[in-house]
Amino acid sequence: MISNRQIASVIVIIVGFVLLFWVIPAQTTTFGDDMGPALLPSVAAGLMVFLAVIDLVNSTVNTLRHRSSGAHVIEYDVAMRxxxxxxxxxxxxxxxxxxxxxxxxxxxxxxxxxxxxxxxxxxxxxxxxxxxxxxxxxxxxxxxxxxxxxxxxxxxxxxxxxxx
Amino acid sequence: MLDALITGVLSVFSLGPLLYIAVGVSIGIFVGALPGLTGAMAIALLMPVTFGLDPLTALAFLIGIYKGGTFGGSISGILLNTPGSPEAAATAFDGYPLAQAGQARRALQMALFASVGGALIADMLLYGVALPFSRIALKFGPVEITFTVLFAFTFVAGLTGSSLVRGLVACAFGILCASIGLDPMTASPRLTFGFLELQDGLPLLPVAIGMLGLAEVIMAMERHIEARRNSDAVITKTEGLTSGPPLRIREVFSFWRTIVKSSLAGSAIGALPGIGASMAAFVGYGMAQRSSKNRDKFGKGEIEGVAAPEAANSAVVGGSFIPLLTLGIPGNVATALLIGVFLIHGIQPGPLVFKNDPELIFAIFTVLFVTNFFTLGIGLLGERVYGQIVKVPEYLSYGIIGLTCVTGVYASTNSVFAILVMVIFAIVGYLMKKFDYSFVAFIIGFVLAPEFEVAFRSYLLIAQGDPIGLLLRSPIAMIFAVLTVAAIVRIVWRGQPKAPKLNGLGADKTRYPRSG
Structure with a gap:
């Protein structure tokens, strides 16, 4: 069973990707250099994706660990009902x-x-x-x-x- | 400089600032005493009120709320074992047993005196260190600013939630949200999606009010629905709670060492971004417990256990003004919101204010100092009504908060669009809270991003393809770069900071406030 924490990380990754590859290029002017208006939003979105992947791996390891100890996902997950x-x-x-x-x-x-x-x-x-x-x-x-x-x-x- | 000092001090002693300090402290104590509501939330809700005021009066009002709220949090902690704000959790360890033993009045008065004492010591320290700090900060260029802010981001992200990774995600999201609007260096529109309203960027007010105020209303509604399902309504008897013998003034002075030590610890912690008043309170409590002759009584109703955390968490306020005024870096939500107020009034907080507007700086120092006496006076006058404040039903307080949120945002922007932005950020704030993405890291990222972006891009331009070389040539930037790496390593290596081990009532036995 997928935990809500994992779903949250996946959503952050998807949002980050959409921002990085579609929204930021379409909504910023590049001025032909790497240090233009797109720099900071791109760095921030890239960082979000990278960190959310780490968080996803962490929460997946936690889920597997809890499952192997017999605990139900709901016991340590965030309630979203x-x-x-x-x-x-x-x-x-x-x-x-x-x-x-x-x-x-x-x-x-x-x-x-x-x-x-x-x-x-x-x-x-x-x-x-x-x-x-x-x-x-x-x-x-x-x-x-x-x-x-x-x-x-x-x-x-x-x-x-x-x-x- | 002496002229500036005299002008600054005198400007506070007029009807406007003094009246607003009194009102601010009263509101702060009232809001802080309500479980789940914090001084920072009150600052966010009442920021629009300050737009028409002069900068000093506006800051006096908000500083009053901040200081009043810090003390107010202890009231419900002592009376109900439900701290009004997270930093008052340690106060409840001994405050609540004292209240149960019929000594609520004594505990409340000790909390008040220790709180005021701690704040006074921290403010004096601020007087002493802010000026030399600002002289050093004047030497900061783009490289130094970049790495100082980077250090603040990492520190805040690592220490304000349960996960460094999620804290950094929140911080990056804050930076991303702040990059909406006109690019600060080329003035070209960025991420505006064609909305003219977004050209000036996302305004701080709807974002902060949505995430701080409205998200709490959603939380309250969730609690109500859950409680109705489980029918576990808690009925707490509060009549006569503030009764009991008063505190003898001799008792306060008998703990002067505890108060001074806790205040110094609180000031130092306040000066570091991200650690905050909760940790200061636990550190103060732990220090007092270790050095006390009555350490076995801690957690069972030891009055020293009320004095120590209150002195420490109140000292954080003064300490947090050191990075705010000298570097323009906020260490917590309240100071991040105060930066917004500075900017709205056309003042860029940082070392240049010391040079360009020293009167304002000395006036702020004086406001911080004077506010303590208002807290003392209003705190003593109001002690009879505390039992009533903590009884205000949740539906009433949160209903009014919901109305105040929309009214404040509409009144300050005159725009329905801003209300919709606030609703979006209320949802985002609620989800961030649920999934433990630090709101503090988000707001610090959001507030500091414009300054960081200009510094970062200037740094890259100056470096001309050799950023490491430029970094190595700046000792201050190098120190902050090393500190950033050390902070990450330490946080990852040691995990999150834990409250010190406590005798008697532990954190598990204290009902924590309903807000984060």
Missing amino acids: GPQFASLFMVAILLVLFAFALHPLGYPLAGLALLLALNFFLGARAYARITLLGICTVAVVYCGMKFGFGANLPTFPNFFSGGG
Whole structure:
């Protein structure tokens, strides 16, 4: 069975290769010398690939050693299962929704929705309390940023702004 | 120089900086006391607030958070056996047994006095060594800078995670991310994928806030989902926790040797990049235990076991300013973020600041010094509410952190694109944390890469095809090259640094903070 650590190393190697052979040459100007803009990104990507190969070898040796001692891979591996992916996607989706709702809804509404959603997914169930606390928090953050630091936060809903 | 000293010192004693120090220390203590939240995270979240301030006030505010957060971490360590920040883990070894024995107030006050004492000693040391260091650093050219930064990369990568290899991968990834934007020498676009927003490079703020703040929100959500599945909610009683007899001032002075020794160790460790406050606290604890008459009581509620780690981890703050101010090299996340603040205000930290803006340097020294007295005052005033702070429910604190992250990033950039960058780096930060790719190594690589690139390419150009020859002609660069190789050999040979062997409660019996 392949461990998640090994998968992580393989991903780093693939990303490094893609960067090294496709992305960096396509996204940099060479100016005809070896010390141009591509030098540092290429060195960094090459180093990532080289080191990830070493890490892969290390984790493979570890896996084989643990397997020979009768331990199950999951006992020493990094857990990446349902709860990990669920939390990752939930936070990412909530924030992307906030980013696109910020201009159409305005900061106070979008901020309150984000805070309530985060509270809910973090386990809050006293709805009246979290709503009241949420309104107060958003009001304090909004006023502090807008009037205290002069931040340009959209106040009112503008449904035709196209999401930012 | 005397004029600069007087101007620098006087500039701190005005309403703005003093007020911001007080606010910063209060926020730092509050955030540091919440398990899982660190002063560095608070600095990242509140960096946008400082953009409209003058450089000194901005730095005063963030230094306040940094110092307050260092002490704040000990509060939940002592009261709940759950250190608010990793560096307070050693404090919990004796702090928690003291709290259980009804002496929480005494332990908290010792943590506060030792913390302030340690920080004061480290700041005085900074005064003494920074100026001579900066004079040496003024002689640094591209060759010296290249190898000094290379040494910092290796050291940080090797000592901030459980694997040198993964630390170096993280550092290389940080350098790669920093190379997005206009090339610093030819000004041609690089890795921008046609996005105009990327022409100026990836901004530090969304990257740091995503990886530090939002990644923690994801972690908190994961813990909640796991806990719901296993229904293992921990209910901790905190009422009346800060009660008990107060500390007698005589007791503090009876441990002056421990505090001084731990502070010196902490300052030295702070001056080296990557080792950090956690290791300093363990070293301080181990030193105190070895030299104490009551060594058998360590781990069972010995007050000296609270003083030593707190003095050491607080001294790291002053020590970490030595490479930051003299070489422009950050040793940890907090100082890496402070470099970002320097740059935002148009100041390139390093030896030239001593020459061009000595007033600012003396003002920063004074801020560091004065902040300790604010920590002492606010720490003593707030001791009644610590029991309440550590009770703040997780959903509330992390919900507010999530909102503050997006608000801060949007307010400072006015761009939805920056929020999306932050989300991407939150995912990257979360995965890096899970798979033990050092975030500290990433952020140091990210922050130092521009300076490193210019120095490295200039070095290759000057060398005209003979880089080894040029290296051999520079003794300082040679020293750092040898140190880099020695660091790699030592780290690989001896493995990762381990906490000293401790009597009584070991690290396994302390609930470590939920963040890394």
